[in-house]
Amino acid sequence: xxxxxxxxxxxxxxxxxxxxxxxxxxxxxxxxxxxxxxxxxxxxxxxxxxxxxxxxxxxxxxxxxxxxxxxxxxxxxxxxxxxxxxxxxxxxxxxxxxxxxxxxxxxxxxxxxxxxxxxxxxxxxxxxxxxxxxxxxxxxxxxxxxxxxxxxxxxxxxxx
Numbered sequence: 159x160x161x162x163x164x165x166x167x168x169x170x171x172x173x174x175x176x177x178x179x180x181x182x183x184x185x186x187x188x189x190x191x192x193x194x195x196x197x198x199x200x201x202x203x204x205x206x207x208x209x210x211x212x213x214x215x216x217x218x219x220x221x222x223x224x225x226x227x228x229x230x231x232x233x234x235x236x237x238x239x240x241x242x243x244x245x246x247x248x249x250x251x252x253x254x255x256x257x258x259x260x261x262x263x264x265x266x267x268x269x270x271x272x273x274x275x276x277x278x279x280x281x282x283x284x285x286x287x288x289x290x291x292x293x294x295x296x297x298x299x300x301x302x303x304x305x306x307x308x309x310x311x312x313x314x315x316x317x318x
Contacts, residue, residue: 159226159248160317163291165284166233167263168253169301169309174230176310181317185228188235192219200232213238220244236290245294251313252295257284259302 160183162170171187178185189200192215196203203212216235221244223229235241255263261277292298297316301309 159223160228161245161248161250162228162230162253163236163245163250163294164233164253164301165255165260165287165291167260168233168255169306170230170233170253172306173253173309173313174228176306177313178228180310180314181228183226183228186230188216188219188229188231192216192232195219217241217244233287236287236294242290242294249296249317250294251297251299251317252291253301253309254291254298255301257281260284 160177160181162174162177164170174185174187177183192203192212193199196215198206200212203215213234216232217238217240220235220241226248231245235245297313299309299313299316304312
């Protein structure tokens with residue numbers, strides 16, 4: 159089980175797909191799987207049922223994972239200690255991006271419920287999560303100024 163963690167925009171989905179091809183583990187996009195199970199978009203879960211409801215669904219999803227997969231997690235999965243503990247059963251890879259990289263990648267993205275509001279709010283959320291990503295990670299990969307191919311190659315090497 160390989161869990162990719164990191165702030166939104168750090169490249170988890172892209173790297174998970176590429177890593178899946180290299181490891182022959184199936185790839186799962188956690189947010190997408192939760193949307194399919196719930197029959198609604200995450201932004202609608204946030205709006206209609208609240209963030210807590212969505213966080214409960216993340217924990218439930220992690221508890222029900224059975225087979226070896228490459229899992230692209232949601233950026234906030236590390237907020238719960240229980241989730242961090244569940245992920246320790248596999249290898250946790252932190253795709254570490256600087257704030258400037260995240261802003262550059264997410265400018266104009268309207269699909270992420272927590273990428274709304276003013277920049278100081280977003281930066282605060284980013285800063286609050288950094289320590290949790292570091293704490294949860296078995297492997298840390300810096301993603302700034304690297305292509306997805308370079309990141310995937312580095313990750314494959316580090317996982318050996």
